Amino acid sequence: MKKRWEILVVDDEPVMRESLAEWLMEDGYSVDTAASGQEAIARAKLREYAIYFLDLKMPPGIDGIETMMEIRKLHPEASVIIMTAYATVDTAITAMKEGAQEYVVKPCSPEEISLLVGRIIKVKNLQRENLILRKKLTKHYRFQDIISKNARMVGIFDLIRDIANLRSTVLIQGASGTGKELIARAIHYSGNRAEKPFVAVSCAALAETLLESELFGHEKGSFTGASERKSGKFELADGGTLFLDEIGDISPKLQVDLLRVLQERSFFRVGGSEEVTVDVRVIAATRVNLQEAVAAGHFRDDLFYRLNVINIEIPPLRERREDIPLLAHDFLERLAHELGKQVDDIAEGALKLLLDYDWPGNVRELENAVERALVTARGHVLTEDDFAFLRRAPQTNGWAAPDNLPLDEVQKLVIAATLRRTGGNVKEAASTLGIDRSTLYDRMRKYAIER
Amino acid sequence: MSIIAVAAAGAVEEQAMAQVENSLEGVFGVETYRMPPFPDPAYAYDPSRNQFSSTLVLREVLGRRPADASKMIVVTDVDMFIPMLSFVYGQAQLDGPVAVLSIARLRQEFYGLPTNQPLFLVRVRKEALHEMGHCFGLTHCRDPLCTMCLSTNIQQLDQKEARFCDGCAALVRGALAAAGDIR
Numbered sequence: 001m002k003k004r005w006e007i008l009v010v011d012d013e014p015v016m017r018e019s020l021a022e023w024l025m026e027d028g029y030s031v032d033t034a035a036s037g038q039e040a041i042a043r044a045k046l047r048e049y050a051i052y053f054l055d056l057k058m059p060p061g062i063d064g065i066e067t068m069m070e071i072r073k074l075h076p077e078a079s080v081i082i083m084t085a086y087a088t089v090d091t092a093i094t095a096m097k098e099g100a101q102e103y104v105v106k107p108c109s110p111e112e113i114s115l116l117v118g119r120i121i122k123v124k125n126l127q128r129e130n131l132i133l134r135k136k137l138t139k140h141y142r143f144q145d146i147i148s149k150n151a152r153m154v155g156i157f158d159l160i161r162d163i164a165n166l167r168s169t170v171l172i173q174g175a176s177g178t179g180k181e182l183i184a185r186a187i188h189y190s191g192n193r194a195e196k197p198f199v200a201v202s203c204a205a206l207a208e209t210l211l212e213s214e215l216f217g218h219e220k221g222s223f224t225g226a227s228e229r230k231s232g233k234f235e236l237a238d239g240g241t242l243f244l245d246e247i248g249d250i251s252p253k254l255q256v257d258l259l260r261v262l263q264e265r266s267f268f269r270v271g272g273s274e275e276v277t278v279d280v281r282v283i284a285a286t287r288v289n290l291q292e293a294v295a296a297g298h299f300r301d302d303l304f305y306r307l308n309v310i311n312i313e314i315p316p317l318r319e320r321r322e323d324i325p326l327l328a329h330d331f332l333e334r335l336a337h338e339l340g341k342q343v344d345d346i347a348e349g350a351l352k353l354l355l356d357y358d359w360p361g362n363v364r365e366l367e368n369a370v371e372r373a374l375v376t377a378r379g380h381v382l383t384e385d386d387f388a389f390l391r392r393a394p395q396t397n398g399w400a401a402p403d404n405l406p407l408d409e410v411q412k413l414v415i416a417a418t419l420r421r422t423g424g425n426v427k428e429a430a431s432t433l434g435i436d437r438s439t440l441y442d443r444m445r446k447y448a449i450e451r
Numbered sequence: 452m453s454i455i456a457v458a459a460a461g462a463v464e465e466q467a468m469a470q471v472e473n474s475l476e477g478v479f480g481v482e483t484y485r486m487p488p489f490p491d492p493a494y495a496y497d498p499s500r501n502q503f504s505s506t507l508v509l510r511e512v513l514g515r516r517p518a519d520a521s522k523m524i525v526v527t528d529v530d531m532f533i534p535m536l537s538f539v540y541g542q543a544q545l546d547g548p549v550a551v552l553s554i555a556r557l558r559q560e561f562y563g564l565p566t567n568q569p570l571f572l573v574r575v576r577k578e579a580l581h582e583m584g585h586c587f588g589l590t591h592c593r594d595p596l597c598t599m600c601l602s603t604n605i606q607q608l609d610q611k612e613a614r615f616c617d618g619c620a621a622l623v624r625g626a627l628a629a630a631g632d633i634r
Contacts, residue, residue: 013534015504015506015507015533015534016533016534016535018506019504019505019506019533019534019535019542020533020534020535020536022506022533022542022544022545023533023535023536023539023542025545025590026543026545026585026590026591026601027590027591027601028590028591083535106534106535107500107532107533107534107535107536107537108535108536108537109536109537109538109603109604110536110537110538110539110601110603110604111603111604113535113536114601114603
C-alpha cells in the first residue's frame, strides 16, 4: 500500500491555513497546520512532511524564508513551496536560492496548485520506488558479504564458487581495505568446510616467537610463561580454514615452518615432540606484492609457489567505482540501523563526491566515511556537506605541479604527510611509499622529519 | 436513516435546488428535505477580490444544521474563494456534516457563452455529488470519469460523469452502512 504523504501548511492567518489544509485533505493528503515559523519548526522536528507550504510574511518572529532554512537543516530533502500575496522578483530569487522548490503568488488557480503538488509527489513516489528497487538490486549484486557489479569482482565470485570445495591454498592480494578477509570468508562459507571453523590470524600483529606459538600451539613449560599446553590456530582450524593475513610480514624461520605444514599437513607444537596432523585449508593474504618480495629475497620462492596455487587479486576501489553507490547505500542501511539514525538515502551531490574521490583506504575508508557522515548528519538524507571532510583530503587527480618546487621539497612533504597518516609507523609508511625502511630512515634524517 | 438537509444561502433558482435534492436522493438513496433559505452571504464578501469566502460561509452555517439531518449542503449563487486559490466550486468538511456549493461558475454565461440550462443542471448534479462525497469521507479519485475526480476548471468538470466510479461507490455504500442506512 502506498504511504500517505503528509503536508504542513504554515500561515499566521487562520482562514488561509485552514482552507488550504481542507482543500489538500480533499485531495487525499494528510495535512497538519502551524500558525508560526516556530510552530512549524517544532512540528518538523517531530515528523517528516513531504511538502511544506510556507507563507513568506509571518509576524511576529521568523518569516517564511528563515523558517524554510531551519526546516531544510532538519530535512534537506523537504520540498518547500513559498506562498506570498505580492510577487516581487527579489523575494522570489531569495526563496529559490535558499532552496524553495516553488514560489506561488496568492491567489493562484486550483489547477496550478494541483499540478504543483502532483508534480512534487510524483517525484517523491519515484524516489521511494528507486530506493526499493535499489535494495532489490543490492541483493542481486551480493555474494556472501561482498557487494559488487564490477566485472573483475564478478569474475572473482565465479572463481570462488569454483574453488570453494577444494583444499588448494589461496593467495589473496589487494591493497589495504579492499576486503581480503571478506573474500577469504566467502571462500570458506560457500564451500563444504562452512560448518567447520574459520580462524583468522594477522601475522603482522605478533612478534616472531609469539606468532609461532599462536599458529602451532605449545607444550607446557616450552618457554617462560607457558604454564599450560595450548592448541595453536592450525589445530583450532582443523577441518576448516586458516586465514593468514599479512603473510608477507612473517620471518624467514616461520616461512620454513609454514612451508612444512603446507607440504606435510602436519607440524610439532612449540617445545613438543608429538607430530600433529591436521586437515586445514590455508588462505593467505597480503597487501604487498609478494612476487617482488620474492625477487628481493625477502620471501621464500618455494613458499610463494605453495601459497599461490590459486591467486586472487582484488582491485582497489578506484578501479571499481561503479560499486561505490551500491556499497555506500549498503553501509548506510546497516550503519544507520546500528547507530539508530533515521537516514535512508544519499543525495545526488554527495554521491558524486564519493564517486570522484580516490579512496586510498578503499572499501574500509568508504565505510568509515559513511559512518562519519551519519554521525553528524541532521537530515534523512546524507548531503554533500555531510561528506565535506573528504574534500580536505589531498587528491592526486588533476594535480598541477606548483611553480618553483624542488624535488627535495616534494619528497620532504610527501614523507612527512605519509608518516602523519600512518601515525608515525615507519614500516607502513615505507610500504606506502614503496621504499625500504632503511631508505625511509635515511630520508627522514636528511630532511629532519620526526616520526 | 440519514437525512440530508438542503438549503440555499441567498437567492438560488429553484431548478438548481431541485436538481441537488434529486441527485442526492437518487444516488445516495437517502431522504432529503428543504430548509428555509439562509440569508445572503454578504458577511463573507471580500471587496478586494469581489468574491465570497467559502470558509466564512461554511463557518456561518455550521451550527444551523437541523438535529434530525446527518448532513447538510448549502447552495449559493455567489462566486466563492479560499485565500490561496482564485476560486472554488465548493468546500466540504471531509467526513463531516456540512458542505457548501457555489453554482456561479457552473453557468455557461460565466464564460461569456449562451445559456445552456441542461448542461448547467448536469454540472450542478456533479458538484452536489462531489461535495457530498467529501462529507461521506471520500477524497479525490484518479479516475477522470468519476465524479470524485478533482476539477480545477470547467472543461475537467464537463469531462467527468455524474456518477461515482465502482471504487468510490463502494466507499459511499460503506459510509452509509456505517451510518446504519443500508445493509
